Amino acid sequence: MADGYHHGNLRAAVLERAAEVIEREGPYSFSLRSLAADLGVSHTAPRHHFGSREGVLNAIAVEGFQVLAERLRANRRAGGDFLEAGVEYVRFAVEHPAHFQVMFAPALLTEDDAELEAARSAAFAELTTGVDSVADDVLAAEDRPSAVVAGWSIVHGIATLALTGNLDASGVRDLFDDTDLLAVTRRSAGLLLGRRAPRE
Structure with missing residues (x-):
């Protein structure tokens, strides 16, 4: 955040600055005092x-789950299927890496926080609903819970491999004709649903 904080919404400014620090240095690299100093306000x-510091991390996780839920909801309302919900999941992760890192790190969070639980539940309700778009001839009703777990595991894994640099370091991404991360996600997750991307 350039030139510190001058006036306006301090809560939003703290969250923005904390996300910048987490993205660059990890979630253990700030204190409330350091954020205050960066923003030019009293400690x-x-x-x-x-x-507390944990309160900031909880708020970042809540914000992340809310944004993720909004994206998944928008995908569903636009007619996007379960596969595209997974693509949106990966897109969210790479666009909000600090939030993604904190959201799935229980040791950083106060797990009995009601706002956090509500935001997490809303996001996963959208992800679970998305599996209803899979045709009955592809997926039996009794297999849908397993498909949610398998689909989530695939896209979460792709996002994590990309954010940690391991997808590129391994050279696996270069095996694809189209190395765009979202294209890689569509092809990889599409195998689960028997849906293959068209050949170039």
């Missing part, structure tokens, strides 16, 4: 909104 100001 007690962020505590008024978040209470």
